[in-house]
Amino acid sequence: MSPIKMAVLISGGGTNLQAIIEAIEDKVINGEIKAVISNKQNAYGLERARLNNIDACFIDRNSFDNNKEYNNEILRILENKDIDLVVLAGYLQILSTKLVSKYQNKIINIHPSLIPSFCGKGFYGENVHKSVLDYGVKVTGATVHFVDEGTDTGPIILQEVVKVEDDDTVESLQKKVLSVEHKVLVEAIKLFCENELKVEGRRVLINR
Ligand code: GRF
Numbered sequence: 001m002s003p004i005k006m007a008v009l010i011s012g013g014g015t016n017l018q019a020i021i022e023a024i025e026d027k028v029i030n031g032e033i034k035a036v037i038s039n040k041q042n043a044y045g046l047e048r049a050r051l052n053n054i055d056a057c058f059i060d061r062n063s064f065d066n067n068k069e070y071n072n073e074i075l076r077i078l079e080n081k082d083i084d085l086v087v088l089a090g091y092l093q094i095l096s097t098k099l100v101s102k103y104q105n106k107i108i109n110i111h112p113s114l115i116p117s118f119c120g121k122g123f124y125g126e127n128v129h130k131s132v133l134d135y136g137v138k139v140t141g142a143t144v145h146f147v148d149e150g151t152d153t154g155p156i157i158l159q160e161v162v163k164v165e166d167d168d169t170v171e172s173l174q175k176k177v178l179s180v181e182h183k184v185l186v187e188a189i190k191l192f193c194e195n196e197l198k199v200e201g202r203r204v205l206i207n208r
Contacts, residue, residue, distance in 0.1 A: 004031040004193040007083045009074075009091035010038045012125075014045020016089035016110055019182035020189060021052050028186060030193045034081040037074060039093045055081075061093065071096035078103070085192055088147065089185070092124060100149055105199050107147035107154075108192065110185045112177045114159055115143040119152035129173040138164055140173065142181040144188040146199065157188045157197060157204045 008017050017036060023029040036049035041058045049056035057077060064070040075098070078086065088095075088109040100107065111119055112128050118140070123131065132140045141161040148154035160180045164173065191197050191206060198205040 001030060001194075004029075004084045004189075005034045005082055006031050006085045006087055006189070007035045007037060007078055007081065008033055008045075008049075008087045008089050009093075010036060010043055010045035010089050011040050011092040012043055012045060012090045014043065014048045014089065015178060016181055016185055017045045018048055019186055020087065020089070021048065021054075023186040023190070029190050031085070031189065034083060035077055037077060039091075045089070067094060068096050068098070071099045075099050075102065085189070086147075087185070087189065094151075095147065097149055100147060104148075105146050105155075108157065108185075108188055109145055109147050109152070109154070110181050111143045111145065111152050112140075112174070112181060113143065114139070114141045114161065115145060115152055115156060119143075121151055123152070126170050126174060129170045129177065132164060132173065133168065133170065140164055140177060142177055142184050144184050146204070155199050155202050155204045157191070157206075158184045160184050 010017055033054050035055045035057055037057045038046050039061050046056040059073055061070050086103055086107040113119055118128050118131050139161050141159055143159045144157045146154040162176050162180055196207045
């Protein structure tokens, strides 16, 4: 089976990107990252791409009149590189309806909670873990899902639970969840590359 061509969209440090790079190197994922795209020029994930000889593209949102035009630029890159799978790995910009519908069930996002809890508008990064602690839930975790027109609302592919301990802080929780993110994101991409994911309505059936 020929390797799946991926584009990874980031806005930050890129530890999820790093996990994908290493999984490809270790032949866990039968894929190739053709581009890393960021809306932040100083995102360390762009440096991770460059260090691994991967095309690193900074696209400045402020150079475009609106979100639609900005997303059309991203779409141009995806089409030029004949991308099969788009991975949102800590990407904090909204995708346009046009882009999402063109890549229906071909865009994967990683979220640091057990969706449908602690997700949606404003729930990203540390905000998620602070809300988890403030609410007092006993478990949190990570979710990988296909992206639809909503925010964190697409069909769920994989989830993994992380226990919330009495002495957990935002930092300790973020660290525990992030390592689970790396694991489930790599697993979900592997399943996608091996064509083992079947979307039926809101459910994603896994043919393991
Ligand atoms: C992390 O908070 C993660 O939960 C979310 O995006 C953030 C950035 O992760 N998915 P990364 O280290 O840039 O991959």
